Amino acid sequence: MYQFNQIPSKAQIQKQIRRIVFGKEVYCPVCKTRRVYKTQERYRCRKCRIRFSLLSHTWLSNMKLPLQQFWLVLWCWTIQIPVKQGVKMTKLSELTVRHWYEEFRSHIPENEDILEQFVQLDEAYFGGRKGRALFLGKQVGSRKLAYQILSHTNPNREHTWKFLHEYVAPDTVLNTDGAAIYKEINQWWPVYHNRDIHKKFEFTHTSEIEGMFGVLRTFIRRMYHHVTVAKLPSVVREFCFRFSHAEMLDSPYEYLLITLRLVPTR
Numbered sequence: 444m445y446q447f448n449q450i451p452s453k454a455q456i457q458k459q460i461r462r463i464v465f466g467k468e469v470y471c472p473v474c475k476t477r478r479v480y481k482t483q484e485r486y487r488c489r490k491c492r493i494r495f496s497l498l499s500h501t502w503l504s505n506m507k508l509p510l511q512q513f514w515l516v517l518w519c520w521t522i523q524i525p526v527k528q529g530v531k532m533t534k535l536s537e538l539t540v541r542h543w544y545e546e547f548r549s550h551i552p553e554n555e556d557i558l559e560q561f562v563q564l565d566e567a568y569f570g571g572r573k574g575r576a577l578f579l580g581k582q583v584g585s586r587k588l589a590y591q592i593l594s595h596t597n598p599n600r601e602h603t604w605k606f607l608h609e610y611v612a613p614d615t616v617l618n619t620d621g622a623a624i625y626k627e628i629n630q631w632w633p634v635y636h637n638r639d640i641h642k643k644f645e646f647t648h649t650s651e652i653e654g655m656f657g658v659l660r661t662f663i664r665r666m667y668h669h670v671t672v673a674k675l676p677s678v679v680r681e682f683c684f685r686f687s688h689a690e691m692l693d694s695p696y697e698y699l700l701i702t703l704r705l706v707p708t709r
């Protein structure tokens with residue numbers, strides 16, 4: 444069933460997961476002692492007697508797929524195999540593939556970049572009248588992005604201010620289009636603001652950010668076909684993370700390295 448060279452053996456996967464979660468030597472996730480022993484697929488602590496597995500104290504504790512199949516669906520997601528094609532490759536149902544893609548998205552770390560120097564900011568709308576407005580900012584000439592999703596499609600200057608306050612450093616040169624929500628925004632947050640009022644200048648001042656919206660829409664269509672407003676936040680987060688930190692999604696190993704941790708226990 445697993446004809447893909449990219450999928451390691453079960454033992455190799457276990458070894459990689461063990462290294463990511465525990466480092467050199469397995470220890471008890473509850474009392475931290477290294478006095479543990481292995482029984483078949485699981486471990487047992489000699490001190491506090493709990494049983495655990497490599498994944499039992501991580502966000503993958505409820506993962507029921509065989510390891511190689513799990514690795515395959517994760518591999519498909521990391522290299523941006525569209526859902527439909529992922530179904531064919533993994534032999535899982537579309538529901539299951541969508542579920543796992545969603546899980547993978549939702550465990551991507553939150554982006555905490557602050558944009559500075561030269562920034563382009565624009566907004567786009569998703570999901571029609573009852574949809575969402577998305578602010579997206581890009582530091583010009585870099586791979587730094589920041590975004591904010593509103594619960595409606597009626598942004599005003601206060602929303603713009605909130606975005607700037609949270610994601611844009613003071614004294615930044617800010618380029619926006621001529622929309623009213625950006626009007627005199629430099630009186631709300633200390634930026635040097637260039638606002639394109641004439642159509643002919645728009646391309647020069649906001650071309651990078653408008654390009655990003657195009658790439659985002661293409662990404663959604665290609666990878667997921669469509670996205671509901673409920674799933675928009677995690678899809679946008681995935682998109683931005685892929686753009687800013689492509690190297691962290693090079694392989695299932697790289698992805699698990701940044702997302703898989705022992706969850707603190709009581």
Ligand SMILES: [Zn+2]
Pocket residue numbers: 471472473474475476488489490491492493
């Ligand atoms: Zn223990």
